[in-house]
Every structure is written in structure tokens, then in C-alpha cells.
Amino acid sequence: MGLTPVHFFSHGSTRMLEAETEAGSYWHRCGQEALKHNVKGVIMMGAHWACKGDKIEVATNPNPDKSACPFVTPSLYTEWKCNPDIKTAERCIKMLSAEGFNVSANPTFDWIHDTYMILIRMFPDWRDCPPVTIISMNARYDPYYHVKVGATLRSLRKENYLLVGTGGAVHNLYRNHWTDMLLYRESLGQEHPPETWALEFRQAVEDAVTKNRGPALRKAMLRLMQHPAYRSAQATDDHWMPALFAAGAAGDWEDEKFSNILGAETWELVNMCNSQFTFGKYTTMEEDQITSRVIEHAPVAKAIQAGA
Numbered sequence: 101m102g103l104t105p106v107h108f109f110s111h112g113s114t115r116m117l118e119a120e121t122e123a124g125s126y127w128h129r130c131g132q133e134a135l136k137h138n139v140k141g142v143i144m145m146g147a148h149w150a151c152k153g154d155k156i157e158v159a160t161n162p163n164p165d166k167s168a169c170p171f172v173t174p175s176l177y178t179e180w181k182c183n184p185d186i187k188t189a190e191r192c193i194k195m196l197s198a199e200g201f202n203v204s205a206n207p208t209f210d211w212i213h214d215t216y217m218i219l220i221r222m223f224p225d226w227r228d229c230p231p232v233t234i235i236s237m238n239a240r241y242d243p244y245y246h247v248k249v250g251a252t253l254r255s256l257r258k259e260n261y262l263l264v265g266t267g268g269a270v271h272n273l274y275r276n277h278w279t280d281m282l283l284y285r286e287s288l289g290q291e292h293p294p295e296t297w298a299l300e301f302r303q304a305v306e307d308a309v310t311k312n313r314g315p316a317l318r319k320a321m322l323r324l325m326q327h328p329a330y331r332s333a334q335a336t337d338d339h340w341m342p343a344l345f346a347a348g349a350a351g352d353w354e355d356e357k358f359s360n361i362l363g364a365e366t367w368e369l370v371n372m373c374n375s376q377f378t379f380g381k382y383t384t385m386e387e388d389q390i391t392s393r394v395i396e397h398a399p400v401a402k403a404i405q406a407g408a
């Protein structure tokens with residue numbers, strides 16, 4: 101078994117469930133690819149569930165309901181059935197606990213549209229959807245913490261699990277233009293060009309992802325929180341943490357060999373950029389053979405050794 105890729109999907113508004121968009125088509129293609137590779141399960145961190153204090157939780161509700169998804173035709177999500185993966189949830193709890201996280205099961209959690217909207221687009225027929233594990237964020241929004249959650253679960257990629265972070269690349273609801281949505285259930289009009297801060301941060305995210313690999317990807321994604329346009333692009337940190345989870349899961353030295361791509365993007369509500377990223381790709385065992393790193397001895401060390 102090789103490695104699976106990791107996705108960071110920007111889920112945008114709820115209209116992304118119903119409207120035909122480039123991003124939605126990309127989610128579908130990623131779903132088809134996952135089915136082709138027989139992924140064992142999907143492990144997701146979404147932007148809409150965070151635990152207080154120092155806690156993190158993993159969903160273990162065997163029969164979850166779905167919270168309402170406004171501005172879309174309800175049958176699009178009410179008729180799609182959730183496929184929760186309790187066994188893998190319990191395994192993730194063990195793995196996270198072993199790494200020192202204060203983690204527990206949440207047996208009553210209902211799914212929210214940040215995750216199920218993506219899953220419905222990936223696997224329109226619910227019978228095709230692989231078992232799904234949902235992991236919460238921590239509401240202190242410590243960036244390093246969320247990278248570590250991804251890094252802790254990274255090894256599951258070698259067992260054919262697909263890890264997905266679902267948040268937003270440029271996602272500031274306070275700076276979106278909502279009139280079309282409220283009047284016409286429409287989010288794609290783009291009557292005005294996006295503002296400069298939105299364009300700048302969108303480009304910074306693309307550059308960070310596509311020009312960095314392995315641990316450098318983690319650093320670059322973390323560093324984006326210090327970008328001058330970060331706070332304009334992310335009014336709150338909740339939609340950025342899943343990006344750090346994804347970078348944690350795809351930012352090992354082993355990941356240096358594989359490129360990270362911007363697969364698609366859809367602008368909504370003038371200033372919201374729904375960029376879709378894939379880190380790495382489906383690989384074979386052979387492609388994963390790592391050339392062992394040769395550590396060069398410094399000349400001084402050699403000299404000391406020779407004189408000893």
C-alpha cells in the first residue's frame with residue numbers, strides 16, 4: 101500500500117451544495133478517484149465544530165442526524181445518509197491520546213454542512229460513501245496544535261484512509277456581499293471584483309501550497325497567519341485550522357517528494373475564495389521508498405575524529 105493524498109477543501113457557502121461550480125466538480129472528481137483507489141475511510145476535520153478548554157472530540161454517534169443547510173433545496177441533503185465509522189473514530193481517539201491530546205468520544209454529535217456538503221458532492225450516491233470519521237477542532241485555535249493533530253493521524257494515509265480538512269482559503273463572512281444570497285439564493289454573481297486583500301491572500305495561499313513541500317509546507321501554512329491580509333481574509337480562525345490539520349497530515353519529510361496543487365477554485369459573494377488544494381497523490385509502495393538521507397560530517401568533526 102502506498103500513500104493517499106490529503107485534501108484541503110474550501111467549502112464556501114451552503115450554495116456550493118446545489119450550484120454547479122468548478123470547485124464542486126473537483127470534489128466529485130476527488131470522490132471518484134477515492135473510490136477508484138478503494139479508500140478505507142474518510143477522516144475529516146471541519147471548521148464548524150470546536151471544543152472548549154483543552155479538549156478535542158471525535159464523533160462516535162452511530163446514527164447522526166444532519167443540522168440544517170440553509171439556502172439550498174432540503175432534499176439534497178435530507179435524503180443522503182451518513183456513514184459514520186465508529187471503529188476508526190475509536191482508533192483515532194487512541195492515537196491522539198497516545199500523543200498527549202485530551203481527547204474523548206462524542207456519541208451525540210450530529211453532522212454539519214461543512215463536512216456533509218463536501219461528502220455529498222464527492223459521493224452523490226450515499227451508498228458509495230466510504231465510512232467517515234469526524235474530528236473536532238479545539239476552540240483555542242492554536243495553529244501548532246492543529247498541525248499536530250494532522251501529523252498524529254498521518255500514518256493512516258498508509259492504510260488507505262483519505263484525510264480531508266474542510267474550511268476556507270479566503271473566508272470572512274463579515275466582508276462578503278450577501279444581498280444576492282438573501283434575495284435570490286444566489287452566490288456566484290460577482291457584480292464587483294474581489295477586494296485587494298482577498299486577492300492578495302488567495303495568491304499567498306496558492307504560493308504557500310504549491311511552492312512548498314513536506315515540513316516547509318507546514319511552516320508556510322502556519323506563517324500565513326502572520327500575513328498582513330490574514331485577518332481580513334479570516335475574520336475568525338476557525339476556517340483556517342482545517343488547512344493546518346491538512347498540512348500536518350501532509351507535511352512530513354516523506355511528503356517532500358510529491359507536489360501540492362491548487363485543483364480548482366470558485367469565488368462567491370464577491371470576497372470569498374473557495375480554493376481547493378490537494379497535497380500529494382495516490383502512490384504505490386515503490387514510489388514511497390525513501391532514499392535514506394546521507395548526513396554529511398562537518399570538516400571539523402572529521403578532523404577531531406582523525407586526531408582521536
Ligand SMILES: [Fe+2]
Pocket residue numbers: 111112147148214267339
Ligand atoms: Fe463554513
